[in-house]
Amino acid sequence: MQASVKWCGNETFLGLSNSGHSIVMDGNGGANAPSPMEMVLMGAGGCSSVDVVAALKENAEQVISCVAELSAERREQAPKLFTKINIHFVVTGKALDESRVASAVKDSLEKYCSVCLMLGAGVEMIHSYEIIENA
Secondary structure, three states: OOEEEEEEEOOEEEEEEOOOOEEEEEOOOOOOOOOHHHHHHHHHHHHHHHHHHHHHHHOOOEEEEEEEEEEEEEOOOOOOOEEEEEEEEEEEEEOOOHHHHHHHHHHHHHHHOHHHHHHHOOOEEEEEEEEEEOO
16 A cells, blocks of 8 residues: 655645545644544544444444544643544444444454554554434
8 A cells, every 4th residue: 555645835735545536634733624633533433434334234234324423532742642532433224233233343443443453552442332223
């Protein structure tokens, strides 16, 4: 996997992925675009969400929606590393099996999510979930 990041002036940077997609990042705390740390946080949520939805679909669960709500704490001084991340999943579906949702969330954190596993070595990672029934 490869990527490049180009400085565009001021505190703006353009990231280009190997797959040809681009995203603007803001080095000024997210004033004009997501900051690099916000990108890492969203990456953890995205990666883990992929795992949760895939596991539920694999088990023939009728998932309609999956929203990952992320919160993080960081060190006060530089480097301002993440110290704690919580990913709370709001999973909506029809007759979802709670044990399968719990298992999908747990397995993502402990076995499958590459981003969470990388961060987890130095960050307290917490996953939680709630289920919304959609009849």
